[in-house]
Amino acid sequence: MQLEVRPDPAEVGRARRWARSRLAGSGIEVDEPLAETLILLVSELVTNAVVHTGCPAVLRLSLPGVAAETATVRLEVADASSRAPVPRCVDGDATGGRGLALVDGLADRWGWSPEGAGKRIWCELDRCDGDAEGAAAYTGGVSAYEGLAFEAV
Incomplete structure (x- = not known):
């Protein structure tokens, strides 16, 4: 599945809504920690593309798929x-510049590669078993940020 994104900051919200709408057919509930992390990663990577390029x-x-208990979610x-x-x-007062640090902390893996005349940035999240124990086991790197406050603006 793919979505074309225009170089406009308003597209970041559209990308988040599009990604959320795709979760229904995957068996990932929108309130799962995995879904919340995925939406944050969509926001960060699309913001980087829109703002910096x-x-x-x-x-x-x-x-x-819906039946998959363990699988990898990939975002590019x-x-x-x-x-x-x-x-x-960046220093503590900066309003930006933390996107890739968040990607590094939240994704299980991430990287980039040249693609044609441009590039492709990707990240992956490993999905645990669908039971409550497996859902609780998913951290996606968040433990490195325990005790820190995040503010969505």
Whole structure:
């Protein structure tokens, strides 16, 4: 599944809504920690593409089927900029610059590769068993951020 994204900050919200709407057929409930993490990662990667490249992008999402108890969820954002993604060190007052640090902390794996004249940034989340014990076991790297407050603006 894929969504074409225009180079407009309003597209980030549209990308989140699109990703949420795709969860229904995957067996991932929208209130699962995995779903919440996935939506945050969509937001961060699409924001990076829109803000830092000024180019259209393509959001791709690979979700497990309904019957899958264990599977990997893969998210990709491809854009026409060949500029490599670079994690930044920012001070506490900065209003941006933490996106890739969040991706690194929340995804089980992430990376990027050249794609045509541009690049593709990807991340993966491993899904645990569908039972309550398995759902509780999913952390997606969040434990590294325990005790920190996050604010969505």
